[in-house]
Amino acid sequence: MTPYWSYLLTTVGAxxxxxxxxxxxxxxxxxxxxxxxxxxxxxxxxxxxxxxxxLVYGSVYARNYLAWRRTAHQRIETRPCT
Incomplete structure (x- = not known):
């Protein structure tokens, strides 16, 4: 493995x-x-x-994405019409 893996993994995660x-x-x-x-x-x-x-981090990311999407969708539905 080259040392670039650690840079790549850190950069993508950050x-x-x-x-x-x-x-x-x-x-x-x-x-x-x-x-x-x-x-x-x-x-x-x-x-x-x-x-x-x-697997653990992936499940947390997926859960948080779904929660974010649900919250964003609720904000759109409750936005007052002008």
């Missing part, structure tokens, strides 16, 4: 959190997609513990 913090749904999706990178890393380095963390 970008996802940054976007989620700015209330952009793409942040949760970037974080969810990053778990694919973690799975590839775990398999290529034979560090199988990262598979568990990718």
């Amino acid at each position: 970008v996802g959190l940054f976007l989620a913090g700015r209330m952009q749904r793409t942040g949760w999706l970037v974080g969810l997609g990053a778990q694919g990178l973690w799975i590839a890393y775990a398999l290529s380095t034979r560090q199988y513990g990262f598979l568990i963390s990718a």
Whole structure:
């Protein structure tokens, strides 16, 4: 493995959190997609513990995305008509 993996994983994860913090749904999706990178890393380095963390983090990202989407949808429905 090259040292670039750690830079890539850190950058993608940080970008996802940054976007989620700015209330952009793409942040949760970037974080969810990053778990694919973690799975590839775990398999290529034979560090199988990262598979568990990718599943846990992936489920949290998916749950938060669905909650964000539900909240955003409710805001649209309750917006007063002008």
